[in-house]
Amino acid sequence: MADQRPQGKTNAAGGRSPKAGGRKAKAAKLVETTGLRPDELIGLLQRMMLIREFEEECARLYRAGRIRGVTHTYQGQEAVAVGVCSTLNVSDFITSTHRGHAHVIAKGGDVNLMMAELLGKATGYCKGRGGSMHIADMSQGILGANGIVGGGMGIAVGAALSSKMLGRDTVAVCFFGDGAMNQGILHEVSNIAACWNLPVVFLCENNFYGMSASVEDTLACKEMNLAGRAAAYDIPAATCDGMDVIDVHLATRAAVERARGGGGPSYVVCTTYRFLGHHVGDPLTYRDKSAVDPWRLRDPIPNFAGRLVADNLATREQVDRWEAEAKDAIARALAFAEESPDPDPSNLTEDVFA
Amino acid sequence: MADQRPQGKTNAAGGRSPKAGGRKAKAAKLVETTGLRPDELIGLLQRMMLIREFEEECARLYRAGRIRGVTHTYQGQEAVAVGVCSTLNVSDFITSTHRGHAHVIAKGGDVNLMMAELLGKATGYCKGRGGSMHIADMSQGILGANGIVGGGMGIAVGAALSSKMLGRDTVAVCFFGDGAMNQGILHEVSNIAACWNLPVVFLCENNFYGMSASVEDTLACKEMNLAGRAAAYDIPAATCDGMDVIDVHLATRAAVERARGGGGPSYVVCTTYRFLGHHVGDPLTYRDKSAVDPWRLRDPIPNFAGRLVADNLATREQVDRWEAEAKDAIARALAFAEESPDPDPSNLTEDVFA
Amino acid sequence: MNAVSNDGSGGASPPATGGTVTMTYVQALNEALREEMERDPTVFVMGEDIAVWGGGGVFGVTKGLVDIFGPERIRDTPISEAGFTGVGLGAALTGMRPVVEYMYADFMMVAMDQIANQAAKIRYMFGGKARVPLVLRTQEGAGRGNGPQHSQSLEAWFTHIPGLKVAVPSTPADAKGLLKMAIRDDNPVVFLEHKLLYGKKGEVPVGEHLVPFGRANVLREGRHVTVVGVHITNDHALEAAEILAPEGIELEVVDPRTLVPYDREAVAASVRKTGRLIAVHQAPERVGVAAEIIQCAIEDAFDYLDAPPMRLCAANMPVPYAKTLEDADLPQVADIVGAARRLMSGRSVTTAGSR
Amino acid sequence: MNAVSNDGSGGASPPATGGTVTMTYVQALNEALREEMERDPTVFVMGEDIAVWGGGGVFGVTKGLVDIFGPERIRDTPISEAGFTGVGLGAALTGMRPVVEYMYADFMMVAMDQIANQAAKIRYMFGGKARVPLVLRTQEGAGRGNGPQHSQSLEAWFTHIPGLKVAVPSTPADAKGLLKMAIRDDNPVVFLEHKLLYGKKGEVPVGEHLVPFGRANVLREGRHVTVVGVHITNDHALEAAEILAPEGIELEVVDPRTLVPYDREAVAASVRKTGRLIAVHQAPERVGVAAEIIQCAIEDAFDYLDAPPMRLCAANMPVPYAKTLEDADLPQVADIVGAARRLMSGRSVTTAGSR
Numbered sequence A, B: 001m002a003d004q005r006p007q008g009k010t011n012a013a014g015g016r017s018p019k020a021g022g023r024k025a026k027a028a029k030l031v032e033t034t035g036l037r038p039d040e041l042i043g044l045l046q047r048m049m050l051i052r053e054f055e056e057e058c059a060r061l062y063r064a065g066r067i068r069g070v071t072h073t074y075q076g077q078e079a080v081a082v083g084v085c086s087t088l089n090v091s092d093f094i095t096s097t098h099r100g101h102a103h104v105i106a107k108g109g110d111v112n113l114m115m116a117e118l119l120g121k122a123t124g125y126c127k128g129r130g131g132s133m134h135i136a137d138m139s140q141g142i143l144g145a146n147g148i149v150g151g152g153m154g155i156a157v158g159a160a161l162s163s164k165m166l167g168r169d170t171v172a173v174c175f176f177g178d179g180a181m182n183q184g185i186l187h188e189v190s191n192i193a194a195c196w197n198l199p200v201v202f203l204c205e206n207n208f209y210g211m212s213a214s215v216e217d218t219l220a221c222k223e224m225n226l227a228g229r230a231a232a233y234d235i236p237a238a239t240c241d242g243m244d245v246i247d248v249h250l251a252t253r254a255a256v257e258r259a260r261g262g263g264g265p266s267y268v269v270c271t272t273y274r275f276l277g278h279h280v281g282d283p284l285t286y287r288d289k290s291a292v293d294p295w296r297l298r299d300p301i302p303n304f305a306g307r308l309v310a311d312n313l314a315t316r317e318q319v320d321r322w323e324a325e326a327k328d329a330i331a332r333a334l335a336f337a338e339e340s341p342d343p344d345p346s347n348l349t350e351d352v353f354a
Numbered sequence C, D: 001m002n003a004v005s006n007d008g009s010g011g012a013s014p015p016a017t018g019g020t021v022t023m024t025y026v027q028a029l030n031e032a033l034r035e036e037m038e039r040d041p042t043v044f045v046m047g048e049d050i051a052v053w054g055g056g057g058v059f060g061v062t063k064g065l066v067d068i069f070g071p072e073r074i075r076d077t078p079i080s081e082a083g084f085t086g087v088g089l090g091a092a093l094t095g096m097r098p099v100v101e102y103m104y105a106d107f108m109m110v111a112m113d114q115i116a117n118q119a120a121k122i123r124y125m126f127g128g129k130a131r132v133p134l135v136l137r138t139q140e141g142a143g144r145g146n147g148p149q150h151s152q153s154l155e156a157w158f159t160h161i162p163g164l165k166v167a168v169p170s171t172p173a174d175a176k177g178l179l180k181m182a183i184r185d186d187n188p189v190v191f192l193e194h195k196l197l198y199g200k201k202g203e204v205p206v207g208e209h210l211v212p213f214g215r216a217n218v219l220r221e222g223r224h225v226t227v228v229g230v231h232i233t234n235d236h237a238l239e240a241a242e243i244l245a246p247e248g249i250e251l252e253v254v255d256p257r258t259l260v261p262y263d264r265e266a267v268a269a270s271v272r273k274t275g276r277l278i279a280v281h282q283a284p285e286r287v288g289v290a291a292e293i294i295q296c297a298i299e300d301a302f303d304y305l306d307a308p309p310m311r312l313c314a315a316n317m318p319v320p321y322a323k324t325l326e327d328a329d330l331p332q333v334a335d336i337v338g339a340a341r342r343l344m345s346g347r348s349v350t351t352a353g354s355r
């Protein structure tokens, strides 16, 4: 269990200095280290806050019986979605997972439309047809969350193939979890992406569990180095601190730049943790109650807020205001969703075929 | 294409000396090097001869329109099937592929029953129900050829799981080709075998092509080192000379011993070549006609016969007689098959359920 | 579907000796697993989140079993359905009797080759020289807002592929008796539970209780319309029968319990009596099991039919998430009521009933 | 099956301008691919052994195309069906129009999640906000001794899963016209060729020739028995018609050409005329497409039926290897002849024919 304690270390990949990310960067000027503008850095924090508030509301709604099926929230992992998607353009693609709300928000999705979808409304992203696990936004390059573990991996590589065949410089990022690493399709499309030198980043969020299955018990790979699997396909890989939005940003940026420059696929593994259960209602019998404590100390939101303050990029008051703004945005999203009509069953079979 | 030239080198694994196999061993006394008795060594040659004659007859029969569907023959690869299966007991298991005749013969299968099956006779291994790609012999631990690339991989690991759960010391060997390496199920069951420390050997026959697809074009992995993929699962691996029955025997023996001793799974990759097409009738447009020439020089049968003679374990006359005996055995198998009745359609649906 | 006599699974059901207890469908399944694992050390269960999660399975089917049998026999797997199906098959071929669990039927899609090309065909391909005592357990069905990839009913696929037996228990007693039977069967059995039935209560025989495959259960007798349901739609049919009874319309509700083998004679006998047939399921209508149920009845009892047989199924669309849509998509009690009335319209009830 | 009007695929077929030429089914497919790839640079083909092997594909469907379009657009893949199906789907979502080839339909089992859970459902799950112009081409069927894992007919599965269109061409002209239509369709189309039809010759319109989906083709008119076949069984039906004609029994042979959308009205119209229906296919009988064809006719034309509709399908078993067994397993011309005679027995032919 030793390796489930939070780590700040970064394995270098693609010419990035191992010192660029992680705790060491705290002391450095963020603007200089990252090359990001202050407003961009602040945007990272705001996005993470928006995700956190969305997920908190989502959990409340689920417990109140207002979201059907199951819903998987993302508290604790926000630095990953935001760090990754902050390296992408609107025209770039992502594929997401069952735990997809954050990826959608980070890639530019609309919280109103997503909230409406969770409540099964006609105005939702999927017009009430899909629900939590199928949110997509073609206009933002969001090729869908997915209810099947590993289900989106081929799609991401296909988007990368399109980019190449159409002569575009777009990149695709394929999000997946540690548990998904054991799905055969990852093996198949990693090999294809490598053989065809496609612009795709395989982005693994290692939160140490796939439901109750620990990485330790179900993932054979040396010292639990998930990124090590990339070597089987001659794909370069990096592991980064998934609790640190800057470390994630930099590691992903290197991989995205490589892809965009014709350098082919990469693996990036972000070490992170989900503060809550697998889905709302998870009895959480498989890990110690206290295991989350050290991770909560590394909560990506207050920590990054602290760095912005330390760097004089923000004041405490601003941070508090942004948090309030995020809450407001989610309240508005909820209001939008609640005011929206239910889908009309009279056009039930619409949308099956184009 | 450089790495498609035959090589005699062996990568060590499991404490085996790299000098144990390959050309270097030619000068050494086979009995001493291998620990095999003279009759066992002679048995290796005889088995290879039996396979060669079986496959030659099979090709003739197919061209004469007497075998239906497609049939995949094994000429050139005999050292692999025989080298591998000579390390196994009757109670050990193998799973095979579309190119399975040799594995069946090497593991102790009956050529009469197999020939009868190829001719679709009621006396055949599958009573005419399966044909060339589905030969199995439960009494010999042969868990079936398979028409689906990768189809038998899980079965092999399941047999290994049985061994472990039932407290038996049996081992399972999973045969597959270089092309099959890209099937997702290999990834899944390699991981499972490693996590559960199961007694299974993943035995890859790298003949450089999966139908027309070359390893070079379709298998991303460094310098075409297929065994390298095993590292992704912390599985030890060896590459050996698939044209040399002794090298194959020793490499597999180490892996089988490790498995039997509780050391878990291994990969063994045998570098080999199929002298003929993918199946009888392959137009062979994807490789140079002359590419086979250097490999023919390394034909495992005359080469190993030569070593036996050089070691004074056999005379030229004996070798010729054994070849004649193999021809005879196949002629008898054909006669048996020809005299056998066609399956009776009146019990058509028999054997669907137990 | 498969003629019962061809399958050799019609073992007798010895009467339960210990009386019955009230329990839920999920408890009945749990008891079946426990009893079979106690009886036979080669039985084990394998799947995702069956041991550690919540004390035993996302739906509680394996609850507490890891404490009794240990993690070797209640074996949590990686998320590798194709892989562990193959492993189960290999274990079944070599001396074990694995029960493989898929969390949702939908996830079986990634393992379809191992199920339909391998497990289903191996015995036949090998000329009858192998036994495949393999149970593939899962839950299917809609009604809980699980959306398009967690709500499918896939019995049509499994029923179509020769070599698989298919069980669809709709009561706690059948859940227990069919699962015990499935585990003792030497053939691959796809054992389909229904997510909405897990909490359903009923009387379940204590101890040894085996429900033979291929024997339908007449859940309610009636003279006017035969309703053949799959899973929860049998409950819908029973509710519809209550509603229709005061109108003088009697439904006969026949639960096939297993789709392979299929008790076509039981359905034919009912149709010969009623002259009317409705087949109901949650799977999409097109090429669903309902068409098969009806076609068998046509082959067996065409001349007895007073009206064209009807089917009530989900629309030809993925299962939607929103409640308004999901409700509209699925066959409901009201649909059965309406269909039965339509079948009876224009005919005197007593005439129809007295044939 | 799906009502035609719901699918929006009923584009008009402009009359061919350049006359016709005689060619084989495989040549017609090849021409369709070539023409569509010339017309639209986003069309490409992806699969195993389609470029280098034998000059273009194991069956020659892509023959010569790599020389014209290069290895990027005639793209040989690793043996990774699940993977490259997903890649095709992703490419379809982002601007390409991929044609994915599976060497044998049986191999699609390893890709089933990508086909049935992803490609089929994505548009619907996304609330109609995505287009999936993806063709999944393969060949299916038995009769060549390819054994249990290389001879299956899987149309029932694809037809059951909502969101997939399903084409089953039985003539060279349809092979061309339907494939061109499939490539232009903005929905996933499972395009099922039949291995025994590749060498079949016929007249094929030169150049632009589009066969709309959901429009059946009456291959032969007749007054007594409607036969609806899939693939090669239509040829069997035509042969049977020849044999029966001298006896005064006229078969009407209706080829649905696509199973989704399905031209139920064409079949119903024929059944209203003949009063008798036989559905034929090589897939196993149980929950096969034949049951669906019959059930649709029952819903549409029950009162016109003079006899119970019949189905002639493979037995409920894997396809056997040996010729004696395979022949016995598959529906043959003689079976159709026999069934038609049985349907007509006890009825005066002229009476039946004059209704």
Ligand SMILES: Cc1ncc(C[n+]2csc(CCOP(=O)(O)OP(=O)(O)O)c2C)c(N)n1
Binding pocket: A098, A099, A147, A148, A149, A176, A177, A178, A179, A180, A181, A207, A209, A210, A211, A278, C048, C079, C081, C103, C107, C110
């Ligand atoms: C094919 C398939 N198998 C199983 C599941 C059930 N399931 C949903 S999420 C999940 C765990 C995924 O773990 P991981 O990839 O690590 O992602 P995380 O939940 O940790 O974000 C499982 C088993 C599924 N949806 N699809």
Ligand SMILES: Cc1ncc(C[n+]2csc(CCOP(=O)(O)OP(=O)(O)O)c2C)c(N)n1
Binding pocket: B098, B099, B147, B148, B149, B176, B177, B178, B179, B180, B181, B207, B209, B210, B211, B278, D048, D079, D081, D103, D107, D110
């Ligand atoms: C799932 C699947 N895909 C494709 C095929 C067709 N096929 C049969 S053998 C073969 C090549 C296998 O190559 P390899 O594993 O290297 O074995 P080899 O033929 O070289 O012995 C292919 C593509 C198949 N049988 N199953």
Ligand SMILES: [Mg+2]
Binding pocket: A177, A178, A179, A205, A206, A207, A208, A209, A210, A211
């Ligand atoms: Mg995880």
Ligand SMILES: [Mg+2]
Binding pocket: B177, B178, B179, B205, B206, B207, B208, B209, B210, B211
């Ligand atoms: Mg090969």
